[in-house]
Structures are given as C-alpha cells and as structure tokens.
Amino acid sequence: MDNYKRVQELLNDLRLDAILISNMNNVRYISGYAGDTGYLFISQKRHALLTDFRYTYQAEREALGYEIITIGDHGYEEAINEMLRTDQIDTLGFEANDLLYAKYQGFKDKLEVKELIPIKDEVTRLRRIKTPQELEYLKQAEAIGDKVFSEILDFIKPGMTELEVAARIEYLLKTKGGQGLSFHAIVASGINSSMPHAVPTQKKIEVGDFLTMDFGCIYEGYCSDMTRTIVIGKATDKQKGIYNKVLEAQEAALAVIKAGLTGREVDKVARDIIYQAGYEGCFGHGLGHGVGLFIHESPRLSAMEDEILQPGMVETVEPGIYLKGYGGVRIEDMVVVTKTGYENFTFSEKKLIEL
Structure with a gap:
C-alpha cells in the first residue's frame, strides 16, 4: 500500500x-x-x-x-x-x-x-516495522561502520587526541559510502569514557586507557549505530572484569530478544546481570533504541518500555558500565527482531581488543 x-x-x-x-x-x-x-x-x-x-x-x-x-x-x-x-x-x-x-x-x-x-x-x-528494502539500507549502513572500525584500529596511536580519532572515523564513514553521519562520533578515552555521550576533546589517548568509539552513518536515508570499547596497551584485571561483564550482559540480552517480548523485559535481562555484579547505578541508560530514518526511534529497550516487539523492528543492544573517575565500557550492536530471535547487522569483533 x-x-x-x-x-x-x-x-x-x-x-x-x-x-x-x-x-x-x-x-x-x-x-x-x-x-x-x-x-x-x-x-x-x-x-x-x-x-x-x-x-x-x-x-x-x-x-x-x-x-x-x-x-x-x-x-x-x-x-x-x-x-x-x-x-x-x-x-x-x-x-x-x-x-x-x-x-x-x-x-x-x-x-x-x-x-x-x-x-x-x-x-x-x-x-516502526521496516520493509525488506529498508532493512537492506540499514544493513548496508551498518556494514560501512564495520569497515571503519577495522580500519580505525590501524590508525589509533597513543598521543593522538580524541578529536583526531573522531575526525578520522567521520572521514572514513563518508569515503566508504556514508552519505552523512547518523550523529557526531563519540570518542572517549580514559576517565572520559565514564560519560556515555562524551564529546571528543583535545585529551590525548594514553596507554592504559579505555577507548570507547560510538558512531554511525546514513545510507539512502537510513542510519547505522555501533559502539566498541578497546584498551590502549595491556588491560588490567579490573578492566577485563568490567568489559567481560558488559559483554555477558549484551550476549544474554541477544539470547532472549525476539518478537512478543516488551522492551522492558529485554532490558531487565542485561540490567540484572550488571546490577547483580555490583554495578547498580553504573548503567543509567536504556539497553537500546529503535533505528531507522532517525537515529533514535521507538520502541526502545528500556525499563520503561511496555511496547511489544514485532518482526521487522530494528533495535540497538548496548549495555554499559560507567565508573566515575575511572572509565567505562559500552558494546553496541544493531539487530532486526524476528519471530524467533534476531538477525545481527553488526559483525565487528566483541572480544576485548588490546591495542
């Protein structure tokens, strides 16, 4: 119609x-x-x-x-x-x-x-419910992000500023086919990574830092969104523990997401894992949001979302842990909900990368 x-x-x-x-x-x-x-x-x-x-x-x-x-x-x-x-x-x-x-x-x-x-x-x-053509555009947009993440790993060096890395990400998104930015890239290192929506600064990236990169592009009008957090140098046991807990929460949420559940129910799976590990109060945003022609659409995956997920809805799944004065971790994939589960549009590595 x-x-x-x-x-x-x-x-x-x-x-x-x-x-x-x-x-x-x-x-x-x-x-x-x-x-x-x-x-x-x-x-x-x-x-x-x-x-x-x-x-x-x-x-x-x-x-x-x-x-x-x-x-x-x-x-x-x-x-x-x-x-x-x-x-x-x-x-x-x-x-x-x-x-x-x-x-x-x-x-x-x-x-x-x-x-x-x-x-x-x-x-x-x-x-809310995407057509096959819309899903293809979203998949292509996210594929551009995967290419950019792979390439940016070879670019990042200690001593660079967050702004330099953000500029490179945005340049690569456009040169690889993005017609615009879903939003300005978030590049946050060290204690700045404790802020979920940190704005890139002149802070230099140092050995021992968490480095969170959240970015996306627009392809044929449709947005992509992904986040990866890496460690510059060798990760400490504390860093590994935080990272692996976020990854566990994300994988648990992905294991349950499907049509018929509410955003609240999916959010609770990830949130319980993080809170029970002692990080209550350190995951202050929703688990995810819809994506389409606009970067933040409904329905959302959050503790306040009662709308029932339906096949064809595209959602981000992005738990995080943020410790004031220390740093933070977020891992984000973009998926389409199906009757029995999901299809993931994001393929970048999620095991902790020590750069």
Whole structure:
C-alpha cells in the first residue's frame, strides 16, 4: 500500500479531514522527498507536498505521484489555505511533537480552518516495522561502520587526541559510502569514557586507557549505530572484569530478544546481570533504541518500555558500565527482531581488543 494511503486511513481513526505533516523524516517516509524544508498535506481528496523554490525540482523528482506546490510570497499559510478552501476542510491535524510553538501560533492565527488538532506520534509509528528494502539500507549502513572500525584500529596511536580519532572515523564513514553521519562520533578515552555521550576533546589517548568509539552513518536515508570499547596497551584485571561483564550482559540480552517480548523485559535481562555484579547505578541508560530514518526511534529497550516487539523492528543492544573517575565500557550492536530471535547487522569483533 502506498504510504500516503496509510495516512488516509489514519484520518478516519483520528476523525480528521486532513493532516499536515511537518516531521521531515515522516515526510520522506511517506512521499520519498528528502529535502530539508516542506510539509505534506494529506486529505481523502489529495496528497500534496509543499515546499519553496529551492526544492521544487528535487520534490518533482523524488515525490512521484504527489501534487507539488511551490509556495509564493505569502508563505505556507496561503498555500495551505487554498487547499483548505478547495477541499472544504474543517479539522486539520498537526504533529504536536514536531511543530515549533511559534509556527503553531502562526498557523492558528492565519489558517482558515475550524479546528487545528494536535496528534501525537501516530504518523511516526508507521515507520516502526521496516520493509525488506529498508532493512537492506540499514544493513548496508551498518556494514560501512564495520569497515571503519577495522580500519580505525590501524590508525589509533597513543598521543593522538580524541578529536583526531573522531575526525578520522567521520572521514572514513563518508569515503566508504556514508552519505552523512547518523550523529557526531563519540570518542572517549580514559576517565572520559565514564560519560556515555562524551564529546571528543583535545585529551590525548594514553596507554592504559579505555577507548570507547560510538558512531554511525546514513545510507539512502537510513542510519547505522555501533559502539566498541578497546584498551590502549595491556588491560588490567579490573578492566577485563568490567568489559567481560558488559559483554555477558549484551550476549544474554541477544539470547532472549525476539518478537512478543516488551522492551522492558529485554532490558531487565542485561540490567540484572550488571546490577547483580555490583554495578547498580553504573548503567543509567536504556539497553537500546529503535533505528531507522532517525537515529533514535521507538520502541526502545528500556525499563520503561511496555511496547511489544514485532518482526521487522530494528533495535540497538548496548549495555554499559560507567565508573566515575575511572572509565567505562559500552558494546553496541544493531539487530532486526524476528519471530524467533534476531538477525545481527553488526559483525565487528566483541572480544576485548588490546591495542
């Protein structure tokens, strides 16, 4: 079924005459248009893409079968009003989680509609279960990350800064086929590795450091995500103990993940192993998150997630242990959930690497 028809089905469920879609990942998913600016207007009578002159030709090329409307000097409001009048729209839904308050106020003041109604994540949820084509794009994106990890090991030397390594990772992601970055690479060494989302700094990488590298790229619009932690030089017994406990937790979670479980249930498997080893309070984030056109999607693997996993959902599995003033370890794979288990898209070595 064409994705705009799925949105038209939502109109009936939500009792709306039309929906204005502003989340650009949703715009791309539904129409194929990958530009930075625009809106989708979908009613039972039409499916139209509105953008400005800078993106008109791109929209015509990518949003096949859509009515392409180039806004004029009076902006989006007048273009939307023309459709509201023509289609006799009384109730218009908008994505409340995406639309900025100032823009909402402008629409509220200028749009000729009886009711402007907020919707939650109903459109975004259409993206949860990936098609075979989407899975192939995600697999290719993650394969680029595997190649980069293998190559970066030959690049890293004591005395380099975290920023140097991060720059090299991002360069390799693009030269090996990534069309963009899923997010700026996290490269954290020594005590900085105790911060799950550390920003690379001028800190020099030293012998004896944990070095955590978390990175991903975009391939055909779809994101990848992987993390590996290594030790520079010879690992101490303490470092080996922390690393192996994280690996044990990840492998245990992977052993149980499958359709029919909730994100909470999978998270608990890994969390129990880490907490029972004496590291309660040292694993303060969820076990994982969905991945697709956006790097952090739903459902998540976390202690607060009750949504049931379904075949075709893509999730990260990334337990960690973080010790303030010492360092930390995270190991992350990206997998697709199946009826009986999972398929792992990440193939980089997970045994502790001493560089």
